[in-house]
Amino acid sequence: MLSGKRIILGVSGGIAAYKAAFLLRAYQKAGAEVRVTMTPDARRFVGAETFASLSKHSVAIDIFSENQTTSNSWTKHIDWGEWADLFVIAPCTANTLGKIAGGLSDNMLTATVMAARCPLLLCPTMDGEMYRSPAVKRNLETLKRDGIHILEPEEGYLASGLEGKGRLPKIENILAKSREIIKENLKEGLLTNKKVVVTAGPTREFIDPVRFISNPSSGKMGVAMARAAQKLGGEVSLIHGPIQVPIPKGLSSTEITSAHDLFEEVKKQADAEVIIMAAAVADFTPADTSDQKVKKDQADTSLSLQKTHDILSWLGKNKQNGQILIGFAMETENLIEQAKKKRARKKIDWILANSIASKESGFATDKNTIIALSEEYQQTFSGDKEIIAEQILNMIFGDKA
Template sequence: MLSDKRIILGVTGGIAAYKAAFLLRAFQKAGAEVRVTMTPAAHRFVGVDTFASLSKHPVATHIFPENQAAADSWTQHIEWGEWADLFIIAPCTANTIAKIAGGISDNMLTSTVLAARCPLLICPTMDGEMYRAPAVKRNIQTLRDDGYHILEPEEGYLASGLEGKGRLPETEDILDESSAILTRTVSEGPLSGKKVVVTAGPTREFIDPIRFISNPSSGKMGFAMADAAQQLGGEVTVIHGPVQLPKTEGINYIGITSTADLFEEMKHHADADVIIMAAAVSDFTPADYHGQKVKKDEAKETLHLQSTQDILQWLGQHKQEAQTLIGFAMETEDLVKNARQKLKKKNLDWIIANTISAENVGFESDSNTVTVINKQSTESFAGSKKKIAQKILALIFKA
């Protein structure tokens, strides 16, 4: 999707600005033409000549540069805004984020943002405490509400010497996200014209209005599967439990709370062409629900449970011809053996098995290690959940 595309790369004044040079080269290797615009503060980290030499284009920084005729410069942001297929700001500092959120256009980069006719991808990059600041959170949410794409920063060692969330994502991840954004515009692929339903996140089984039984699922794997399905052209609906994740433009999201809620929604979507059951569904629910908070001194020490509806098995029993049914299995032992039994018992086409026994994978993590299983084969993938989701669907649908 990047071949022959026209890309504006915006660079702001953060220590990660030097990485933008590598990003520029990566876009060029993918076949894109790149022009660079920089904020004045970015010059303190990387020189203009570096980007001019690499891009083979003049670098736009000032609306009225001293060495260029006003007639040639003051409308440059308009011309670039019409020229580009995609505008990426990497790194994007808290200062520039605030300016974009407020519509301020006091340099060439922010002016070009307002003039752009193409999608805008912003890569927030800063110290972890700054990223968690209420004002930054508020501004990023404003950008999302305005329809801009946000690529979350990575966790790790920061320039301050601290560990936290604020690192510029790897070049490959930025290229993947850029390609995905352009793909959404085209909406062509092996899932074009197909309805895809993905479940994600936990369910909650309430004991009383305050207390409930649940699990630590973040919904990240399910949301990644939904994004990957959209990139293949699918018309995607996500049915999700309580999660705190950014939502992708063009995907339909339906929130639920309990397993019973999820079952009711799935009955309405059981005719989808592809069903991906990535939610961590509660297997048990309290046998008795108390309408008022149970007082501590009145509570019984034994909680009686009953089984919830096995939604995946119900879908397997009602599976339609030509429908693709994909399940997930979280195991602590005998991973492949238990997953194969589940595949057969529940009449699945594919099952994605993973374990919580390994470090830095599974619930709440951004990474995972999975084994993709059908009746004939097994294949394992490791990496970020976003990349794994893309590999899973590429394998299943031969993308």
């Protein structure tokens, strides 16, 4: 249940902060990707470098930092809030607990809480008398009414030297609660119990064993769509060419090479409730191929080509009742006009159009600008591919399903 999930780990300034490093590793061993945000006081117990080294990501601490590396570092709480599947604060001190209950956001951790679109799990950790105080009790009740998950602390020996309720729960208990929350969230997923096929990356049409026709597709957008469908509870099958991005853990995948290979695999899985054709499929393939490398001095200077199968048209002609077909269109000019014609011609439900004329959109970039078009609807999405993939699927299967 944690495999492939994206988790923000918040660390506030309590003695149990050192245990958060072990919690981070436990999430990673379960297959999750983890990013860490700390309160400034948490650095008194564990250095940010420890979490940066373990997570392979920079640690978010200050909203406005003197060491900002990019102009938009101060908006990291917004980006992370959209990125995460779950936000866990362990340990969560009485101070941080009170700030969250009161809606305060004076550091990057509390600001990210305010911006988060995912479930929030708090692990209150403090001295027993503090935990029993009227103020903490009021704050806990407020947080529970707000729908925030609370994992109560355990009894035991505390940093004060006293015995009481206030210890950080065992790591396995935090993981179990995290799995429970994610499972509950998936039950409400827009694609729960639906089979979703996503194609990604380029195809390669070989001329001989060492030469081929292809395109610059990295597979980033297709993999982002697969991850977004997985996050919405779909049973996702990824069919991909030679991509340049890792396949999300827990995702079923099949690797193909040519347009013909892709067509054969799509036909096998054409009964899926949702098919997203994000692959950059070659329109042409060599009419004649050689089993041996063609020598330069023996080669013809012209290459005879033939059209590949139009997979999207085949899907449109063989569309099943209730099936949703989503295609992509890449153009250098007249983007919307060409995309509308393509959607109608292919007989599919949605076309996602993006221009390859900009350096910030299209092949091999981390960002994209996509115009989603149906017969009656049009909306533009811009930003990181992973984020807009989620926004697009939420739009298609939510308000506009």
